[in-house]
Amino acid sequence: MTSKAPYVVRTEALTRTFRQGDLTVEAVKPLDLCIGHGELVAIQGVSGSGKSTLLHLLALLDSPTSGHYYLDGTDTAGMDDDTRSAARNTLVGMVFQSFYLIPYASALDNVMLPGLYGDASGKFLRERAEALLERVGLADRMHFKPSSLSGGQQQRVALARALLNDPPLLLADEPTGQLDTATGKDILDLFESINAAGKTIIIVTHDPETATRAARRIEFADGRIVSDTTS
Ligand SMILES: Nc1ncnc2c1ncn2[C@@H]1O[C@H](COP(=O)(O)OP(=O)(O)O)[C@@H](O)[C@H]1O
């Protein structure tokens, strides 16, 4: 997907506060963040620093307490529910630590899933899903169910699924968190090659080692950015 917006992600004083009884947690403090097309960004911080909360806001899985979020140039605050769902489905791909594949569906059906809400034909979706599974190295596993796949293979399926609608933004929350070091490295290599082909990617991680894989590293602590460096 091509876009005329200068940034894929732009936030203005974006916040998210949770209230539980008398307790208030400012999980994301007023945040100004711009991420341009084709960037590979790691957001690194200790557990509880607000990384997942931020990623959920960027994925339109959650709404901010205040501030603005422009996704691919569009102010997401003005979106009604249908527009928001459509934007979540077409503008954002998301990969999670625990894969979240549908257990009784084949790898191929899992990858095709985000296409079922759109207008594309079954044939088109199937061919695209097959091409993506090939792209992530699973050409020979397309008809396997998640339980017959290793963790690394399941994450590859999840990655292919996130790319089905060719979203301008790919988000990953601790994508190697459940994988051994070697498998995690393979997955990060895959993210890197997908970024090299032009995809804008944000990877959230608690692991400084993982963060060094990204050209731009944002350190997050206590709900705010403490450093933002590009190498
Ligand atoms: N749904 C929620 N309700 C209440 N508090 C939450 C909720 N989600 C996250 N928090 C709190 O927000 C803070 C940041 O959490 P989180 O974004 O999950 O951090 P991280 O992903 O960096 O580990 C934590 O103090 C957490 O307890």
Ligand SMILES: [Mg+2]
């Ligand atoms: Mg988290």
